[in-house]
Amino acid sequence: MRIGIAGAGAFGTALAVTLAQAGQAVTLWARDAEAVEEMRRTRRVARLPEIELPEGIEPVSELSSLFACDTILMALPAQATRVFVTEHAGALAGKVLVACAKGIDLHSLTGQTAIISEAVPSATPALLTGPSFAADIARGLPTALTLACADDGCGAALQQALSTPTLRLYRSADVIGAELGGALKNVIAIACGACIGAGLGDSARAALMTRGFAEMQRLAASLGAAPETLMGLSGFGDLVLTCSSELSRNYRYGLALGRGEAFDSHMTVEGAATARAVTDLAAARGLDLPISAVTARMVAGDLTPLQALDALINRPLKEERE
Numbered sequence: 269m270r271i272g273i274a275g276a277g278a279f280g281t282a283l284a285v286t287l288a289q290a291g292q293a294v295t296l297w298a299r300d301a302e303a304v305e306e307m308r309r310t311r312r313v314a315r316l317p318e319i320e321l322p323e324g325i326e327p328v329s330e331l332s333s334l335f336a337c338d339t340i341l342m343a344l345p346a347q348a349t350r351v352f353v354t355e356h357a358g359a360l361a362g363k364v365l366v367a368c369a370k371g372i373d374l375h376s377l378t379g380q381t382a383i384i385s386e387a388v389p390s391a392t393p394a395l396l397t398g399p400s401f402a403a404d405i406a407r408g409l410p411t412a413l414t415l416a417c418a419d420d421g422c423g424a425a426l427q428q429a430l431s432t433p434t435l436r437l438y439r440s441a442d443v444i445g446a447e448l449g450g451a452l453k454n455v456i457a458i459a460c461g462a463c464i465g466a467g468l469g470d471s472a473r474a475a476l477m478t479r480g481f482a483e484m485q486r487l488a489a490s491l492g493a494a495p496e497t498l499m500g501l502s503g504f505g506d507l508v509l510t511c512s513s514e515l516s517r518n519y520r521y522g523l524a525l526g527r528g529e530a531f532d533s534h535m536t537v538e539g540a541a542t543a544r545a546v547t548d549l550a551a552a553r554g555l556d557l558p559i560s561a562v563t564a565r566m567v568a569g570d571l572t573p574l575q576a577l578d579a580l581i582n583r584p585l586k587e588e589r590e
């Protein structure tokens with residue numbers, strides 16, 4: 269298996285580092301030729317400046333080098349995937365394409381693997397997701413992720429090839445469930461950050477995580493996910509990590525909203541677009557997802573965190589299982 273990674277941001281680089289340390293040769297592609305030249309010279313990447321790139325990583329800016337690989341990990345932001353795979357559909361034909369982004373595409377309202385399948389029908393799509401901070405993976409801290417693929421043989425081969433001494437992959441055939449868990453938890457993490465940033469307390473955050481998880485389960489079930497997938501690493505596991513750590517950009521973005529502070533617009537915050545996508549999906553399916561809905565309105569600047577709290581807490585009382 270010849271492994272290429274599209275996107276030399278934090279996550280793409282972290283995956284390249286752990287794979288190279290385990291003895292794999294990795295082609296790491298970035299679109300910016302100057303940045304790649306700098307990476308070659310310094311063996312460092314801007315998004316993970318404290319990490320030295322092992323020898324097994326070849327940074328490239330030529331797409332031909334990336335397309336020479338048979339297995340490509342797609343580590344671009346979720347909203348960039350559709351354009352990339354559509355533009356390069358011919359070169360990507362027949363390849364194994366492993367989606368690593370956690371977000372719902374705003375244009376199609378589908379997950380990453382559906383975008384890949386639509387643009388490149390001959391490719392085999394897979395997904396790598398679960399609770400992990402790029403810095404932890406790159407530093408060799410123990411991490412467990414989900415490798416989801418509808419093709420069992422390909423899933424097993426990827427599980428073997430992408431596991432390293434510090435990165436343990438569990439296999440799943442429920443691609444839809446795994447990708448929805450990873451995408452939807454980012455929306456709830458923004459809500460939790462806003463809650464803490466606005467000084468509403470840990471009890472309120474626990475309520476948001478729990479009721480937010482109920483929303484994740486409701487939407488995922490309506491889109492065909494297996495309930496147990498949401499209970500696993502890609503759903504519950506990643507929700508816990510992202511809603512409770514200031515290493516999370518989604519959570520930090522929420523904190524900034526809660527405090528009324530500005531946030532770095534160059535930072536990848538997947539939950540912001542996905543909150544809008546979830547609102548559209550919920551409307552189309554007649555689902556009530558109040559936490560996701562007020563989060564989308566906070567992100568759009570239509571509600572303050574206190575107004576969002578007011579909207580949530582004053583809803584009609586109901587049974588917990590509803």
Ligand SMILES: NC(=O)c1ccc[n+]([C@@H]2O[C@H](COP(=O)([O-])OP(=O)(O)OC[C@H]3O[C@@H](n4cnc5c(N)ncnc54)[C@H](O)[C@@H]3O)[C@@H](O)[C@H]2O)c1
Nearest residue numbers: 275276277278279280315344346348369370400401402536
């Ligand atoms: N950082 C993490 O801890 C982490 C962990 C797990 C999953 N992820 C997921 O990985 C995905 C990428 O996140 P990241 O942390 O690497 O983000 P990042 O912002 O660090 O890097 C994204 C990279 O993609 C490049 N890029 C953006 N648009 C592009 C385009 N149109 N074409 C080509 N390149 C483009 C950027 O220049 C940048 O190098 C996200 O969906 C995120 O949820 C991140």
Ligand SMILES: O=P(O)(O)OC[C@H](O)CO
Nearest residue numbers: 398399400516517518519
């Ligand atoms: O920094 P975030 O919020 O994108 O979170 C990174 C990972 O998704 C956590 O699993």
